[in-house]
Amino acid sequence: MAFNFAHRQTLRSTIRRVSPTVYPNCAARSLLPVSKQWNGKWAAGYATVASEQEVPQGRYWAKIPRWEELPVDTFLSHSWQMANSIHTVRGLSDLMRSVLPETIPPQQPLRGKLEYPGVSTPEDFIRSFEVAAKKAPMAFRLSPHVLSVINWTDPLNDPVRRQFVPLDSVINVAHPAGIFDPLHEVDNSPVRGVIHRYSNKALFMATSICPVYCRFCFRSYSVGTETEAVKKMRFLPLMKQWAPKFEYIESTPSLHDIVISGGDTYLLEPEQIAYLGDRLLNTPHIKRFRFATKGLGVSPSRLIDPKDSWIDTVIELSKRGRKMGKEVCVHTHINNKQEISWITRQGAQRLYEEGVIVRNQSVLLNGVNNTFDQLRDLVHALSELHIEPYYVYQGDIVRGAEDLRTPLSDSHELELQIRDQTAGFLIPRFVYDVPGPAGKRPSLSAQNYDRRLGVAEFTAPRLNGDYVKYWDPLWSLSEDAQEEVQSYFAERSNDQASAQMASVGA
Ligand code: SF4
Numbered sequence: 001m002a003f004n005f006a007h008r009q010t011l012r013s014t015i016r017r018v019s020p021t022v023y024p025n026c027a028a029r030s031l032l033p034v035s036k037q038w039n040g041k042w043a044a045g046y047a048t049v050a051s052e053q054e055v056p057q058g059r060y061w062a063k064i065p066r067w068e069e070l071p072v073d074t075f076l077s078h079s080w081q082m083a084n085s086i087h088t089v090r091g092l093s094d095l096m097r098s099v100l101p102e103t104i105p106p107q108q109p110l111r112g113k114l115e116y117p118g119v120s121t122p123e124d125f126i127r128s129f130e131v132a133a134k135k136a137p138m139a140f141r142l143s144p145h146v147l148s149v150i151n152w153t154d155p156l157n158d159p160v161r162r163q164f165v166p167l168d169s170v171i172n173v174a175h176p177a178g179i180f181d182p183l184h185e186v187d188n189s190p191v192r193g194v195i196h197r198y199s200n201k202a203l204f205m206a207t208s209i210c211p212v213y214c215r216f217c218f219r220s221y222s223v224g225t226e227t228e229a230v231k232k233m234r235f236l237p238l239m240k241q242w243a244p245k246f247e248y249i250e251s252t253p254s255l256h257d258i259v260i261s262g263g264d265t266y267l268l269e270p271e272q273i274a275y276l277g278d279r280l281l282n283t284p285h286i287k288r289f290r291f292a293t294k295g296l297g298v299s300p301s302r303l304i305d306p307k308d309s310w311i312d313t314v315i316e317l318s319k320r321g322r323k324m325g326k327e328v329c330v331h332t333h334i335n336n337k338q339e340i341s342w343i344t345r346q347g348a349q350r351l352y353e354e355g356v357i358v359r360n361q362s363v364l365l366n367g368v369n370n371t372f373d374q375l376r377d378l379v380h381a382l383s384e385l386h387i388e389p390y391y392v393y394q395g396d397i398v399r400g401a402e403d404l405r406t407p408l409s410d411s412h413e414l415e416l417q418i419r420d421q422t423a424g425f426l427i428p429r430f431v432y433d434v435p436g437p438a439g440k441r442p443s444l445s446a447q448n449y450d451r452r453l454g455v456a457e458f459t460a461p462r463l464n465g466d467y468v469k470y471w472d473p474l475w476s477l478s479e480d481a482q483e484e485v486q487s488y489f490a491e492r493s494n495d496q497a498s499a500q501m502a503s504v505g506a
Contacts, residue, residue: 061148099152132166139224170403176489207237207263266295277317297334303347329357348385359390407472411443
């Protein structure tokens, strides 16, 4: 990584000069700004990439016909990214009509199973999506970056498409234990929008919106716009609505650690980030806080957009926190190496240069990252970005994403396989976030794991000897076992069955 010291205006005019029509493979790639304005001063350094090999994806958005000629600096604009995100059925269907191949390649079976019978043409694919969109509990929204890293020539097998675009055949499958708030967050909220499940840590829900909506989100009871299937508990990103949350945090001295989340803090304004950071830095008992965002993986342009100061604000808070002996960091969420582009790399490099700690929290997802090769590649890619591969979560039993869950045995096997692949401090912790006060427990700490029925038990000191069950996805069980699990729940009412699955004492 070399440095090129230049004035902003010179830089921006240079980007315009190096237009994509002149350099169609990767326009202006070596002159992208990663330092921006903060408090009226321009930082002088601009990180550069040394060679074309470092940005093999180039203008990766140009494969979308409507963005074929789009200049680099337009794609790097956060406001352009937001304005061109797609969140309507019609909008996504239109885009898919322009990118899907005449014949959709068949799905490679996942453990011998095919999920999408009868989808072989663009019309089949779009029809399946349009039906699924009506049933899905999670709204959908895709950023231009995500739309550009999906491999539309093979959409049935694509690990990014699987996370964001539902199809009808899989949305119909539901585990009887599936609920909308599988972590019982609402029950553990002393004030609306503060989730207090740990003795010294709480989560501050600053907003309900995200740059993308993930099908597997365990917070679908709140996150995203309302769907035909679900009414949401909304948290508007308004400072005046944060007052009761701050009152609780500031009057609870046992709290040392705050996760600012939602929703995604990436969609807060820099002034809001600064306000949140100021309040928490000035609360004596708060020693650490982090901004939770998928931005690095799903809309990385904001990190190197010279007109935007979100990242500068986080960097300034991190530096101020260090001087005060407090940790201010970023927790991100990347699930597959394919989500990472050269823009992500430059954004991560900027954070690394500026000393901001970044940790990644993946969810183990079927067909996305639950093979050894996929997970190893992700861990290595994150390590190269100096992002700690912090957690790999067992997927929560949420409705509408049963096809994406994996059996607990995947987590067990992958943890053992990944161990000799990298340095110890880069090995992720494989965990299941047990509902209620128990918190995250190592996946390998499961007890009484009946692999035939796909049910395991977890306990924790704060459960006082009680156990919580985790149920593997139905697709991973034999037909006999599926019937037994369905009968087990059918013998109880839905409420009892859900409680049996997830509550203390089950
Ligand atoms: S970005 Fe996070 S909060 Fe938003 S939908 Fe995805 S998992 Fe949920």
